Amino acid sequence: MVLAFVALRLYATLGADIGRSGDTPGYFELGLWGARRFPVMTSLYTLVDAPRAIVTIQAVVGAACWATAAVVVGALVGRGWISLGLIAAVLGLGLTTPITRFDSALVSESIAISLAVLLTALLLRLSCHPSRRGAIAVLVVVLLWTFTRQSNPMIVLLVAALVLIVPGALRPRRFSLRFTGALAVIACAGLVLASSNTVVQEVNTAQVLQRRIIGEAHEAWFIERGMPATGQEILRTPPASRRGSRSLLRDDPEFRRWLHEDGMRVYAQFLVTHPAYVITTPVEDAYPVKSFLTGTDGSVRYGGTRTVVPRPIEALYWPRTARELALAALVAIPLSLAGVVICLRRRRVPEVGPMALCLLAVAAANVLVVTHTAGATYPRLLTAAGASGRVAWLVIVAGAFALRAERDRRLVAEPAAQGA
Secondary structure (H helix, E strand, C coil): CHHHHHHHHHHHHCCCCCECCCCHHHHHCCCCCCCCCCHHHHHHHHHHCCHHHHHHHHHHHHHHHHHHHHHHHHHCCCCCHHHHHHHHHHHHHHCCHHHHHHHHECCCHHHHHHHHHHHHHHHHHHHHCCCHHHHHHHHHHHHHHHCCCCCHHHHHHHHHHHHHHCCCCCCCHHHHHHHHHHHHHHHHHHHHHHCCCCHHHHHHHHHHHHHHHCCCCCHHHHHHCCCCCCHHHHHHCCCHHHCCCCCHHHHCHHHHHHHHHHHHHHHHHHHHHCHHHHHHHHHHCHHHHHHHHHCCCCCCCCCCCCCCCCHHHHHHHCCCCHHHHHHHHHHHHHHHHHHHHHHHHHCCCCCCHHHHHHHHHHHHHHHHHHHHHCCCCHHHHHHHHHHHHHHHHHHHHHHHHHHHHHHHHHHHHHHHHHHC
């Protein structure tokens, strides 16, 4: 099964058209302090410096990470059909086009998604089998993933907080404290490095303001705190060459100066003082939530890919239409409810359950983070969270059914033992 997955994963993208975005040139600029992009990606891109070789490496890394993750989580729910079903489900997710298309794109998503899924699997294993070697393996992957994208340190910090707070996520307590402390150190180092170059954050803040603030009720709040009052005029009369741009505000010298000096601080203050806005925006602006559910589609082409999973099956992972969403819900909701009923009847949760719930919560929280820190390309930015969240959910459901299988085996074994 695993070998077939590797072959299909490589077949999906090797030799396919290479995708590029406006971010691509930044990945070929090697640097650390003050660099626009984080060092994991810039090191790979500048050292290899050949687009076809880079996308080949991304495909190989993706195949290796997904195959490892599937085997690791499969072992957490015992043996038999439940384990094989979980492995097949995770490998199937890794063959869907919203995942494979990034292997052939010169952006950070392929490596970020692959490492996120591997990290999810290793964290779940660590929760069931805590050990120093396991913790070191997780921390190595965390280090690589943190320094892949500027937004990742915030997610690592959230993981550390939830693992520390949620009962049973990681035991014993002293081990949990040391591990989450190491996560926090890595996350803080990433945040410090991200602060050395704020160009990406400034662009994202400008896009958010352009998308949701300028011309809306909250614009006056920003103007009172120094934002130029020319935002609507800038958007109303853009240069002909820039019509449709998502960075019109940053093109204006006065607005760019304000963004660099005060804009991000004022925007952060706005988010802290307007919690209702923070919570309701992903619902009112349906694009982020939709992106989390559907992933990238044919209209957002970051890289070429061959379809290896039939669309009816892929739709269960990434539903695009209302009909597909309803069908996916008809599968996911009964499975989730069945898992809850099994846990209630058994009066316990799977050993992997608390950590899996933490990671599922992190994936959902990532929708909030991306909604308020990016103004566009949500399908691209939320694919990693969507993939890791789906893996966590699959493990929760499989773990619950493993509890029932364990009970059934015990019921069969007891009469046999009595007869002997």
